Amino acid sequence: MKKTSLWKEDADASAYPPLQNDLHVDVAIIGGGMTGLTAAHLLAGAGKSVALLEAWRVGGGTTGFSTGNLYATVEERMHAICSKFDSETAHAVAASRTAAIGHIENLVHRLAIDCDFHRRPWRLISEIPQNNKILEKEFHACREAGLDAYLETSTPLPFDISRALRIENQAQFNPMRYAKALAAEIIKAGGSVFERTPVLRIKEGSPHSLYTENGTVTADKIIHATHSPKGVRFVHTLMGVHREYAIAVKLNSNNYPEGIFWVMSRPHQHSIRAYTDSRGESFLLVLGEPHKVGHKKDNESCFRNLEAYAGARFDVKSVDYRWSAQNYRSADGLPYIGALDEKTGVYIATGFATDGLTYGTLAAMIISDLILDNENPWAKLYDPRRHNPLKSAGRFIKENVHVFMDYMHDLPYRAEAKIVSDIRPDEGKTVVIKGEKFAVYRDEAGVLHQVSAVCTHMKCIVNWNAEAKSWDCPCHGSRFTVDGRVIEGPAMIDLPKPETGKPH
Numbered sequence: 209m210k211k212t213s214l215w216k217e218d219a220d221a222s223a224y225p226p227l228q229n230d231l232h233v234d235v236a237i238i239g240g241g242m243t244g245l246t247a248a249h250l251l252a253g254a255g256k257s258v259a260l261l262e263a264w265r266v267g268g269g270t271t272g273f274s275t276g277n278l279y280a281t282v283e284e285r286m287h288a289i290c291s292k293f294d295s296e297t298a299h300a301v302a303a304s305r306t307a308a309i310g311h312i313e314n315l316v317h318r319l320a321i322d323c324d325f326h327r328r329p330w331r332l333i334s335e336i337p338q339n340n341k342i343l344e345k346e347f348h349a350c351r352e353a354g355l356d357a358y359l360e361t362s363t364p365l366p367f368d369i370s371r372a373l374r375i376e377n378q379a380q381f382n383p384m385r386y387a388k389a390l391a392a393e394i395i396k397a398g399g400s401v402f403e404r405t406p407v408l409r410i411k412e413g414s415p416h417s418l419y420t421e422n423g424t425v426t427a428d429k430i431i432h433a434t435h436s437p438k439g440v441r442f443v444h445t446l447m448g449v450h451r452e453y454a455i456a457v458k459l460n461s462n463n464y465p466e467g468i469f470w471v472m473s474r475p476h477q478h479s480i481r482a483y484t485d486s487r488g489e490s491f492l493l494v495l496g497e498p499h500k501v502g503h504k505k506d507n508e509s510c511f512r513n514l515e516a517y518a519g520a521r522f523d524v525k526s527v528d529y530r531w532s533a534q535n536y537r538s539a540d541g542l543p544y545i546g547a548l549d550e551k552t553g554v555y556i557a558t559g560f561a562t563d564g565l566t567y568g569t570l571a572a573m574i575i576s577d578l579i580l581d582n583e584n585p586w587a588k589l590y591d592p593r594r595h596n597p598l599k600s601a602g603r604f605i606k607e608n609v610h611v612f613m614d615y616m617h618d619l620p621y622r623a624e625a626k627i628v629s630d631i632r633p634d635e636g637k638t639v640v641i642k643g644e645k646f647a648v649y650r651d652e653a654g655v656l657h658q659v660s661a662v663c664t665h666m667k668c669i670v671n672w673n674a675e676a677k678s679w680d681c682p683c684h685g686s687r688f689t690v691d692g693r694v695i696e697g698p699a700m701i702d703l704p705k706p707e708t709g710k711p712h
């Protein structure tokens with residue numbers, strides 16, 4: 209069983225060089241996932257000089273750990289959008305997301321991108337009659353949103369269901385192959401792509417300066433296409449960060465159902481889809497088990513639960529891949545896409561929940577229109593400066609109570625291990641040494657990896673993620689390697705090592 213995503217294995221290994229010199233461009237894009245790549249492609253195609261700076265590898269962030277489903281509806285559910293806003297808003301959400309899927313499809317055809325793009329139905333499934341009411345509510349909301357929705361009582365799934373909601377003509381693809389192809393097209397359009405080039409500091413000004421290890425990029429505009437914007441931003445206080453788990457299994461029967469299936473479960477749903485890779489091997493992907501980042505000690509159990517879930521419904525032969533990734537949920541159920549303010553030319557795209565392959569594409573379309581001074585019919589709807597405290601209040605208060613509790617839990621005298629020698633091989637714990645809190649991991653060979661436990665973003669204390677072997681900040685989702693290097697999230701600065709450089 210491989211501890212990586214299926215998509216990463218089934219994409220070419222093309223690479224781009226790190227930035228090695230100073231550069232001036234019209235637009236600097238931080239992040240090479242769905243959002244950054246699409247924006248860079250659109251802007252380079254429109255004649256702007258563009259540099260895309262990716263900390264690791266293009267597509268290697270959340271995009272390469274997603275499910276590869278493209279649908280007009282949203283994880284939050286359309287009835288939630290209808291009741292928080294109104295049916296007009298739900299209509300605009302569905303129309304804008306449909307346009308983004310259309311953008312992907314056009315590119316796939318026009319550029320002959322080999323990424324297994326197929327139009328497929330999307331289904332929401334109620335396994336038990338008790339869930340039918342919610343399903344019917346969602347059916348009406350989808351209809352109000354202008355989606356071609358139907359109710360049905362049977363599906364291609366091999367287990368009994370009570371009722372299903374179907375929307376035709378949604379889509380699926382291999383997100384990693386699509387990302388790789390877009391990167392190549394950016395170069396063809398005259399843009400630059402730099403990998404292994406983390407942006408370490410940003411100085412906003414005229415022009416803006418983005419500092420990396422071996423070069424500085426100056427730019428008139430910056431796009432934070434980093435899933436969550438870098439630095440300390442108000443928008444971080446509006447979002448909850450959740451981690452979710454995936455397995456890809458093989459079946460004995462070879463009976464892989466086509467389409468997107470969201471099966472309602474308590475307290476969360478499971479997402480199911482099939483994929484046949486370039487060697488002709490088929491897999492069933494099963495995703496679920498979300499929890500707040502940094503809030504689950506035994507997160508290996510999430511995989512056990514997924515395996516049990518899949519095993520109870522399908523004739524599972526083997527579990528071949530497993531992975532996990534995180535997402536950011538906005539306070540009012542809509543993502544934050546657009547300029548941070550009127551003047552500075554800094555753009556963000558975040559709060560996508562698990563709908564960001566489509567929302568990321570839409571964000572790129574909106575932001576490039578804003579930069580190119582084109583009208584965009586949806587820019588206002590997703591504007592990060594929108595004021596809707598009533599629609600946001602519930603989740604805003606909940607998320608910030610959690611953050612407050614995390615700060616309380618993080619009081620300096622509270623630690624998980626009293627002394628470093630209490631930490632067993634392949635275990636990570638926080639330890640207080642001379643009044644300072646450290647995050648200490650003992651690897652399987654017994655070597656200690658010790659860094660400060662204080663997140664460099666907003667000073668919460670990081671928690672150990674046993675499954676991904678990382679230090680995760682429960683407050684705003686920054687993640688760090690065992691040696692303190694930023695993996696993702698709003699932090700830009702690595703966790704410092706103790707001054708002596710030696711484990712205590």
Ligand SMILES: Cc1cc2nc3c(=O)[nH]c(=O)nc-3n(C[C@H](O)[C@H](O)[C@H](O)COP(=O)(O)OP(=O)(O)OC[C@H]3O[C@@H](n4cnc5c(N)ncnc54)[C@H](O)[C@@H]3O)c2cc1C
Nearest residue numbers: 239241242243263269270271274275276277407563564565
């Ligand atoms: C388990 C799971 C399944 C999902 N499935 C789906 C799905 O089926 N359909 C769907 O629509 N959405 C899905 N999503 C959501 C979707 O994957 C994301 O919303 C989307 O990929 C976000 O794209 P992005 O480009 O904004 O971010 P990312 O893909 O995360 O890209 C951001 C990039 O920024 C880079 N970066 C960060 N900091 C720096 C820095 N300082 N300097 C340079 N680069 C930096 C990162 O390395 C990363 O590559 C899923 C999410 C999860 C967690």
